Amino acid sequence: MIDRNTPVLSRDDPDAPPLVGNIKVTQQDWLNIARDVLVHDGVGELKILSLAEKLSVSRSSFYWYFENRSELLDALLTEWETRNSQSIIRHCELPADTIVDAACNFFRCFVDESLFDSRLDFAVREWARRDMSVRDRIDQADARRLAAITAMYARHGFAPDAADARARVLYFMQLGYHALDVRETMETRMARLPQFLECFTGVVPTDEVIVEFSKFAMAQEAAA
CATH class of the missing domain: 1.10.10.60 (Homeodomain-like)
Incomplete structure (x- = not known):
């Protein structure tokens, strides 16, 4: 051994x-x-x-x-938690001048596949349908992610109830985007970015923010 x-x-x-x-x-x-x-x-x-x-x-x-096999399965879950949950939490905690900048930090996780593996996330969620211990880990991960997003909104002046609601809208929308396997180009997604950011933050984003994030997103697509 x-x-x-x-x-x-x-x-x-x-x-x-x-x-x-x-x-x-x-x-x-x-x-x-x-x-x-x-x-x-x-x-x-x-x-x-x-x-x-x-x-x-x-x-x-x-x-x-x-x-044994159980140890392998546990290692897979640990890798999933480290890669996906920690990326979201870390990006929500990054310094940001405005809530729009903070939301862009959150979205970076879902544009850069090295930060968040959406296929792995939903494979683990499918696994959780058959294993309550995995269901518990999913619930704990979702709670940690939501807490980080809620705290992100709170740092930018949102009241507790508003921060909680907006965090859920932002997070569940993003998961749904991947669950539905939406097929569209990055160019199409970036065309909607100003409206998305205003919906999620209540603030009209500046042209500078849109240009900076769009460049990042297009670069990720080109490198894929």
Whole structure:
């Protein structure tokens, strides 16, 4: 059994030594393939043997990094929480001169796929329909995200009831946008940005804010 205090080799770490001997895949490789299966096929298809076959390694390789399947599933949930929830919370806490600037910080999470993985978020929500422990983690994550958005509005002078309501409108709208798998170009989305920001903040955004965020969003689309 692996010593849990031993650092795990990772191809994602440029300073890590190369993989040698019979170490053919890293822990992150297992997590990456497991995440892909979860997103495309659902949690029911997360089976150690089939994952090993996809990685072209023996099943025993799995146990170098994980005690069992449950530990892998927990690692996936931890990765989801760290990537998706923490990104939203962190961006809502960024310094912003106005509530419009703050709302743009929030939207950056949903324009830059490296900050928020919408497919993973809804795969976990689908998983939660069948597992109450996962449902609890979803509820806790939503509560933390909403608290951060509410606090964002409150810092910009909104009364508690207004901050709570606007936070819910903003957050649930954004999740619904992804749940419906809306198909439109970034150019089309940016054409609606002034009206969106005014609806969510009650403030007419300046041209400078619109131009800055639109450049960021278009750059993300071009890099995708």
